[in-house]
Amino acid sequence: MRKIKAIVYGVGAMNAIITRMMLEKGVEIVGAISRSPEKVGKDLGELTGLGNSLGVAVSDDPAAVLSLGADIAVIAINSYMEEAQQQLRLCAEHGVNAVTLSEEAIYPWDTSPQITQELDSIAKRSGVTLTGSGHQDTYWVNMVRLLMGTAHRIESVTGQASWNVDDYGPEVAKDQQVGASREAFEQWLSSSSRPPTFGRNILDGLVASLGLTPISVTTATKPVITEQSLPAKSLGITVPAGAVAGFTDIDEIQTREGMRLTFEMTGRVYREGEADINHWRIEGEPALELDNGAVPTQITTCSQLVNRIPDVINAPPGFVTVEKLPLLSYRPLNLENYLS
Amino acid sequence: MRKIKAIVYGVGAMNAIITRMMLEKGVEIVGAISRSPEKVGKDLGELTGLGNSLGVAVSDDPAAVLSLGADIAVIAINSYMEEAQQQLRLCAEHGVNAVTLSEEAIYPWDTSPQITQELDSIAKRSGVTLTGSGHQDTYWVNMVRLLMGTAHRIESVTGQASWNVDDYGPEVAKDQQVGASREAFEQWLSSSSRPPTFGRNILDGLVASLGLTPISVTTATKPVITEQSLPAKSLGITVPAGAVAGFTDIDEIQTREGMRLTFEMTGRVYREGEADINHWRIEGEPALELDNGAVPTQITTCSQLVNRIPDVINAPPGFVTVEKLPLLSYRPLNLENYLS
Numbered sequence: 001m002r003k004i005k006a007i008v009y010g011v012g013a014m015n016a017i018i019t020r021m022m023l024e025k026g027v028e029i030v031g032a033i034s035r036s037p038e039k040v041g042k043d044l045g046e047l048t049g050l051g052n053s054l055g056v057a058v059s060d061d062p063a064a065v066l067s068l069g070a071d072i073a074v075i076a077i078n079s080y081m082e083e084a085q086q087q088l089r090l091c092a093e094h095g096v097n098a099v100t101l102s103e104e105a106i107y108p109w110d111t112s113p114q115i116t117q118e119l120d121s122i123a124k125r126s127g128v129t130l131t132g133s134g135h136q137d138t139y140w141v142n143m144v145r146l147l148m149g150t151a152h153r154i155e156s157v158t159g160q161a162s163w164n165v166d167d168y169g170p171e172v173a174k175d176q177q178v179g180a181s182r183e184a185f186e187q188w189l190s191s192s193s194r195p196p197t198f199g200r201n202i203l204d205g206l207v208a209s210l211g212l213t214p215i216s217v218t219t220a221t222k223p224v225i226t227e228q229s230l231p232a233k234s235l236g237i238t239v240p241a242g243a244v245a246g247f248t249d250i251d252e253i254q255t256r257e258g259m260r261l262t263f264e265m266t267g268r269v270y271r272e273g274e275a276d277i278n279h280w281r282i283e284g285e286p287a288l289e290l291d292n293g294a295v296p297t298q299i300t301t302c303s304q305l306v307n308r309i310p311d312v313i314n315a316p317p318g319f320v321t322v323e324k325l326p327l328l329s330y331r332p333l334n335l336e337n338y339l340s
Numbered sequence: 341m342r343k344i345k346a347i348v349y350g351v352g353a354m355n356a357i358i359t360r361m362m363l364e365k366g367v368e369i370v371g372a373i374s375r376s377p378e379k380v381g382k383d384l385g386e387l388t389g390l391g392n393s394l395g396v397a398v399s400d401d402p403a404a405v406l407s408l409g410a411d412i413a414v415i416a417i418n419s420y421m422e423e424a425q426q427q428l429r430l431c432a433e434h435g436v437n438a439v440t441l442s443e444e445a446i447y448p449w450d451t452s453p454q455i456t457q458e459l460d461s462i463a464k465r466s467g468v469t470l471t472g473s474g475h476q477d478t479y480w481v482n483m484v485r486l487l488m489g490t491a492h493r494i495e496s497v498t499g500q501a502s503w504n505v506d507d508y509g510p511e512v513a514k515d516q517q518v519g520a521s522r523e524a525f526e527q528w529l530s531s532s533s534r535p536p537t538f539g540r541n542i543l544d545g546l547v548a549s550l551g552l553t554p555i556s557v558t559t560a561t562k563p564v565i566t567e568q569s570l571p572a573k574s575l576g577i578t579v580p581a582g583a584v585a586g587f588t589d590i591d592e593i594q595t596r597e598g599m600r601l602t603f604e605m606t607g608r609v610y611r612e613g614e615a616d617i618n619h620w621r622i623e624g625e626p627a628l629e630l631d632n633g634a635v636p637t638q639i640t641t642c643s644q645l646v647n648r649i650p651d652v653i654n655a656p657p658g659f660v661t662v663e664k665l666p667l668l669s670y671r672p673l674n675l676e677n678y679l680s
Contacts, residue, residue, distance in 0.1 A: 149668035328489035
C-alpha cells in the first residue's frame with residue numbers, strides 16, 4: 001500500500017498544524033505553495049516549526065507544484081468562495097483532489113451557486129473531489145444532524161458557538177469592533193456591507209440534508225457589551241465597561257415544513273479562563289441537548305480536515321459537501337489504510 | 341410510493357410509543373404479536389393507549405403474523421441474544437427485516453458470536469437485514485464515534501451514563517440491590533452470576549469500528565451508597581443513609597494499539613429533579629468532551645428505532661450492526677420517502 005501524497009496549499013498557522021498531523025499519519029508531502037516572498041524557497045519543515053527539514057521547498061508557482069502529481073491538496077488560505085475558487089479550480093484542473101478550510105465551502109451551494117456549480121463541473125470532468133471541512137464539519141453540521149436523528153419531531157434547532165477575537169491579531173479585533181462605543185457600533189452596523197456570515201452556510205447544509213425548503217433566511221447582529229473593563233491583548237487596549245467586546249451574528253432559517261433553525265455565533269474578547277463553546281438545543285419530541293465543554297477549535301479544525309482526507313479521496317467526483325460524506329472516523333492507522 | 345408495512349413484535353411500554361411514532365410517520369401496521377393471554381385478541385390501538393382502534397388484533401402466533409408479509413418487524417421483548425435469537429430467527433425465516441431493542445444486539449459479535457453468525461447466515465439467505473438499535477445507537481456508539489473522529493490522537497475514551505431504577509418496577513429495583521446493606525451487596529456481588537453488561541457490547545462496537553484489537557476486557561461493579569436517606573418508590577421503602585441505592589458497572593477494553601475505552605453505567609434510585617446523563621470524555625490530542633444534559637432515554641430509545649427503519653430496509657442482507665449503517669437522520673417526512 002503506497003502512502004497518500006499531499007500538497008500543502010497555503011503555509012500559515014493552520015497548515016503548520018495540518019502538516020505535522022499529516023506526517024504523523026503517514027502522509028507524504030510532495031509540495032507546498034505560498035505567495036509570501038518571505039516563505040518562498042524555504043523548507044516547509046522549517047516554516048511549520050517541525051524542527052527538521054522535509055526536503056520540500058515552498059513554491060509560489062501553484063501550477064508547477066500541482067503538476068507534480070498528488071492525491072490531495074490541503075488548502076488553508078481564505079474564507080469565501082469568491083477567493084477560494086481560484087485554488088480549488090487550479091487543483092481540479094490539475095486532477096488533484098482538494099479539501100479546504102474556507103468556511104463558506106462547508107456548504108456553498110446557496111450562497112455562491114454559480115461558482116460552486118462551475119467547480120463541480122470541472123471536478124467531475126477531472127474525476128476529482130472538492131470539499132470544505134474544518135471545525136464546522138462535525139461540530140456545527142454532522143453532530144447536529146446526528147442529534148436531530150434521535151428526535152421524533154423537531155420544532156426548532158438552536159446552536160450557539162463562540163471564538164476569542166483576541167486570538168487572531170489586531171485586524172480581526174478591529175473588524176469585530178472591539179473597543180467601539182455602543183453608538184459607534186450601531187453606526188458601523190447600519191453603514192457596513194459585510195459578507196454573508198458562516199452561520200448561513202451551516203444552516204443551509206442542515207436544511208439541505210433534511211430535504212427541507214427554506215421560506216425565509218435572516219441575519220441579525222447584536223453587540224456584546226462588556227459590563228466590566230476588559231483587556232484586549234490583540235489591540236493592546238482595555239475596553240471600558242459599557243463598550244463593545246465583540247458581536248454576535250444570529251442566522252435563522254424558517255422552513256416551509258415548520259422547522260426553524262437558528263445559529264448564534266459570537267466573536268468577542270474572552271476573559272481569563274473562558275473557552276470556545278458549542279451548544280445545541282432541539283425543541284420538539286423530545287427536547288434534546290448537546291454541549292462540548294471547552295472546545296479546542298484550532299486543533300479540531302485541523303484534525304477534522306486531516307481525518308477527512310481518505311473520505312475526500314474515496315468520494316465520487318464533484319464538489320461534495322460534508323453532509324454527503326461518511327460519518328467522520330478517527331484514524332488510528334496511517335491514512336492510506338482508509339482508502340477504498 | 342407505497343407505505344412501509346410493519347409488524348409490532350411485543351406489545352409493552354416501548355412498542356406502545358413506537359406504534360404511535362410509526363403511525364405519525366406514515367407506517368402501516370399490518371400485525372402485532374404478543375404472548376400475554378390478556379393482550380391476545382385485543383386491538384393494538386386500544387392496548388397502546390392510542391384511543392382508537394387500528395383494526396389490528398394482537399396474535400400469539402408469530403409465524404401466522406409474519407406470513408402476512410411486511411417490510412419490517414419492530415421487536416421490543418427482551419435484552420439478550422440468547423432470548424432475542426428466537427424472534428430474530430423467525431423474522432428472517434419469513435423474509436421480514438427486523439430491528440430490535442434487545443440491548444445485546446447493538447453489537448453481539450463478540451458476546452454471542454455463534455448466535456449472531458447463524459442469524460447473519462439465515463438473514464443473508466432470506467435477503468433481509470437484522471439490526472439492534474435504541475438509545476445506545478447514537479448516544480453510546482455513533483455520537484461517540486463522531487466525537488472520536490474529531491481527534492488526532494486518542495489515549496482513552498471514557499463514557500458515563502445513568503438510568504433511574506425507580507422507573508422500572510420492584511423486580512428491577514431488587515435486582516439492582518436497592519436498600520441492601522453494603523455487606524449484603526458485597527456478598528451478592530461475589531456469589532451472583534450476572535449476564536454480560538451492555539457496556540461491553542457498546543465498547544465492542546466502538547473497538548470494532550476502528551479496526552482495533554482488544555487485549556483485555558474487564559468489568560467491575562461498585563455500589564452507589566446513599567449519603568442521605570432516599571425514598572425508593574418502586575419498592576415503597578426509604579433507603580437509609582449508608583445503604584445501597586443501586587450500582588455502577590464499569591466495563592473497560594484495553595487495545596493492542598494503546599487506546600483504552602471505559603464505560604460506566606449507573607442504575608440507581610434518583611433524587612427529585614435528577615435525570616439520565618450521557619457524558620463522554622476523550623484524552624489525547626486534543627482532549628474532547630460531549631454532554632447531552634438531561635437525556636430523555638425512554639423517548640430516544642423509541643425515536644431512534646423508528647428513524648432507523650428506512651436504513652434497516654435499505655441495508656444489505658445479514659446481521660448489520662449500527663456502526664455500519666448511515667449516520668442516523670431525522671425524518672421530517674413519512675418513512676417511505678427515505679427508501680432507496
